[in-house]
Amino acid sequence: MEYREGRCPKCNETMQIPVGRDRIICMFCGQEFSVEEGREAGDRAFGAELERFREHAGTFFQDMEKTVKGFQRNQYEGSFQQYLIVHQENLKTIRSAVLAASDRDHALDEISDIFLQHGRAVMDAHKGKLGRESLQMTMNMYMVTYVLPALLSVDHGMLSDLAEEICRKWDASFKNSRIQAADYDSLKDGFRRKLCYITTAVCEGLEKPLDCYELRVLKSYRDGYLAASLEGEAMIARYYDMAPTIVKRVNRKKDHKKIYRHLYQTYINPCIRLIEEGDNEGCLKKYEEMVEMLREAYM
Secondary structure, three states: OOEEEEEOOOOOOEEEEEOOOOEEEOOOOOOEEEHHHHHHHHHHHHHHHHHHHHHHHHHHHOOHHHHHOOOOOOOHHHHHHHHHHHOHHHHHHHHHHHHHOOOHHHHHHHHHHHHHHHHHHHHHOOOOOOOHHHHHHHHHHHHHHHHHHHHHHHOHHHHHHHHHHHHHHHHHHOOOOOOOOOOHHHHHHHOOOOOHHHHHHHHHHOOOOOOOHHHHHHHHHHHOOHHHOHHHHHHHHHHOOOHHHHHHHHHOOOOHHHHHHHHHHHHHHHHHHHHHOOOHHHHHHHHHHHHHHHHHHHO
């Protein structure tokens, strides 16, 4: 039997209503009501929750630049948990709004538009072209590392579609923006993989083992030189959300093995040689050159 969500017009509790039923008795208060009455009650509740969120949504973008600085290996866990505490009421309101809506697609459209409006307001408040690219990059990073994971942490099953809708509209509205939704655990785990994400894909594409020499050298480089390098951390912040998309799009190509072979010969192997020669800065520049080339080709 199929069900749809409805809301009791008397006690306002959410219920699962069998499809095809015209009337139902509320399991919470005993009130009998029609399905249409339940739908109308849900729409009223959605409207109220939507207005509540619209009123307070701007708080999501306060202290954005300060917050995103917490996206570091030893700080992210505490920073993200504090973020959830600060924004818990907004997050609950969003979930309640989606839960109440009789038209889920309409709810996702309305809520995602509110996020987009506030993102545009942040950019519009920045006068002049100077620094806009940096601000956009910071806002993209903030969305990927805090806003979207926070939504997914509240209710992954219910709000994952909302996160995807926000990403879709964000990419269409802001130049050179390609954000993807990921949950907190995936991002936290990513600190152990970040520089090596593309390298891992290259090595797998060439059928090298996951403990191959190249990966071991680059992981050592990442955890040593790169972790202590401000330039290295800046590069990670810029490309963190790009690597999974790049790998997915390369893997869709029929000649992906040829592409990976080219990446290995042109970038990965030279990086290994530079590390062996003690030229850590040269390795960083070579790797950044590879990622920039991939960004232009696949993003």
